[in-house]
Amino acid sequence: MSLTDADLIVDHIYGGSRNGNSSDDPLPQLLGVDNGAGFRHLGRRPGIDTLKLLALKSNFNDPDWPDNLDTESGQFIYYGDNKTARGIHDTPRQGNLILRNLFDARHSPTSFDHFPVILLFGGTGQYRDVRFLGLAVPGAQSLSSDDDLVAIWRAKGSNNTRFQNYKSIFTILDVPVVSRKWLNDIKIGKAVSSVHVPRAWLEWLSGRKYSPLYAPHSIDIRNKEQQLPQSVEDYKILSLIHDKYGKNPFAFEAAAVEIARLFMPDIKQCDITRPWRDGGRDAVGGYGIGTGKSAIEVEFALEAKCYDPKGKGVGVKELSRLLSRLRHRQFGILVTTSYLASQAYTELKEDKHPVVIISGLDIVKILKKRIGSLEQIISWLNSL
Known part of the structure; x- marks a missing residue:
């Protein structure tokens, strides 16, 4: 035709x-x-x-x-x-x-x-x-x-x-x-x-009735390629973050909290734990659900891993460290410049652990969407 x-x-x-x-x-x-x-x-x-x-x-x-x-x-x-x-x-x-x-x-x-x-x-x-x-x-x-x-x-x-x-x-x-x-x-x-x-x-x-074309992802367990950027432009953004924080993982914890806020704007207070007394959690905080006097706050624990995007991913050991420290009625957030390895991702999904995974590709997408251009992302990182 x-x-x-x-x-x-x-x-x-x-x-x-x-x-x-x-x-x-x-x-x-x-x-x-x-x-x-x-x-x-x-x-x-x-x-x-x-x-x-x-x-x-x-x-x-x-x-x-x-x-x-x-x-x-x-x-x-x-x-x-x-x-x-x-x-x-x-x-x-x-x-x-x-x-x-x-x-x-x-x-x-x-x-x-x-x-x-x-x-x-x-x-x-x-x-x-x-x-x-x-x-x-x-x-x-x-x-x-x-x-x-x-x-x-x-x-x-x-x-x-x-x-x-x-x-x-x-x-x-x-x-x-x-x-x-x-x-x-x-x-x-x-x-x-x-x-x-x-x-x-x-x-x-x-x-003015909106009927959006929703297309939710059908794959629960993402492989390495689905968690990392594939384009040169996107990889440049992720490499910028790793280069900035790769030798200073404690500084990355603060950045990871702000990246998580971009995904989840209803994060309330969030306290970064001391590196020698963190008990397996890099930060703890509260997430608000609802508005006004009827709102409630759910606790979460955050783990930040500034790994080389071209290197190893976050494995079972690191994930277990976060899971073992989750208290009753808490959920977890894992922020990494790399990816969650296949075995760890499979165990996470099969056991239905309440953990939000923010991988390298997720970071790039949210920064482009919420912050803007490469120059604006650099300025935003420098302001943290």
């Missing part, structure tokens, strides 16, 4: 030509959009009422602007197109103006009978082939207008000129297939009235 007739299937790859230039881009044939970067569009930009369709593509390879797809929550983080020192809305293709308008409309109390259809794509690394990530809408059910579109600061150049760009969050809807028939109706301005419109998208348009 040709690209012009194809349906869009989640995680399906759509390839173009192999000429080695911009003509390889499959999106013009697939959707009728241009072959520019970032937002591609049908209709007149940047107004919501005049845009019919937006195709948003990310290659996920820019360490300064770490776009990220969280398949478990169905959320997609996208950074805007102002990546040089200029006004936040002064971009040639008006991408940031489009972002602002999308999120303004998302939070408007007025119901809309029109909204541009947003289709997300990711680069595959092969020529200009793309993977369809899904049908998206701005924001998320749990996010307010202060959280889903945020202007962030960056510095660029030898003079560290400061400028702003947007960080936005989209929700991918539970729509496994976007039919060609609906795409054809979108092109003629009948996205809402089409008999082929996905129900999840229509429910969002009329009532």
